[in-house]
Amino acid sequence: MKIEEHFGNSIKSLMENHSQEYWDNEGTLAELLLELHLWLDEFDLKKGEGYDYTGANCIKHREQRHHIEGISEAVEIFSQHYGNQFKQIIREEAERHIQNDMKQIPFKDDYKRSEFWRSLRGEPER
Numbered sequence: 001m002k003i004e005e006h007f008g009n010s011i012k013s014l015m016e017n018h019s020q021e022y023w024d025n026e027g028t029l030a031e032l033l034l035e036l037h038l039w040l041d042e043f044d045l046k047k048g049e050g051y052d053y054t055g056a057n058c059i060k061h062r063e064q065r066h067h068i069e070g071i072s073e074a075v076e077i078f079s080q081h082y083g084n085q086f087k088q089i090i091r092e093e094a095e096r097h098i099q100n101d102m103k104q105i106p107f108k109d110d111y112k113r114s115e116f117w118r119s120l121r122g123e124p125e126r
Contacts, residue, residue: 006037010093032082063111066098
């Protein structure tokens, strides 16, 4: 899913589930959400020391932050920057982003298992 779609889904969710908080903090939350989604997908289509998420490997960028541990890291980083009052929203929106992309919320170690990748591609178990 593209960043714009993630961002739009987050705004819609906030308006439905946290409407007063959204309107009270509209500018801050819009900035927070955009930064959160960019942070979660920061490694998409990038190549660096020890990783290559370009070309056919682009989906593998999700092993960096699309997991339970990545959600906890996001809550820590973004609540320090934007304030603890947004912890629940940060957690909910990081979870939604990962669930939309992965159809599940894995653990970081799941990405090391070949059967995990086969299940993502819809291949039968061996």
